[in-house]
Amino acid sequence: MAQKSISIIQISDSWSPEKKYELVCQVLFGESIRSVSIRAGINTGQLYQWVHKYKTLGYNGLINKPKGRSPKDCKMKVPKTISPRELKESEYEELIRFTS
Secondary structure (H helix, E strand, C coil): CCCCCCCCCCCCCCCCCHHHHHHHHHHHHHCCCCHHHHHHCCCHHHHHHHHHHHHHHHHHHHHCCCCCCCCCCCCCCCCCCCCCCCCCHHHHHHHHHHHH
16 A cells, blocks of 8 residues: 655644745645645644635734733832821820820
C-alpha cells in the first residue's frame, strides 16, 4: 500500500497574520477550505472564519487581538484618605471622660 504524506505547515495555538494570509489566499485562489485546513492541521471552521474576516475586514481582520476584559485604569481608583476632624473642647472632654 502506498502511503500519502501530509505536510503540516504549523501546529500552534496562535498563527501569525502572515501565515493566516497564506492559507486564506490558497482558498481564494480556488483550493477547497477542507484540503487547505487538512494540510495546515487546523479545523475547517477556523479557516472559514479567517476567510470570512479577510473578506469583510481585509488583512487587519487576520491580526490577533487580545482576549478577555481590559485591565482597569489605575487612575480611576483613588485611595481614600480619611483625616480626623478637629474635636470641639466639649467633645474632647467627653472622650477623656469615657476613656478614663
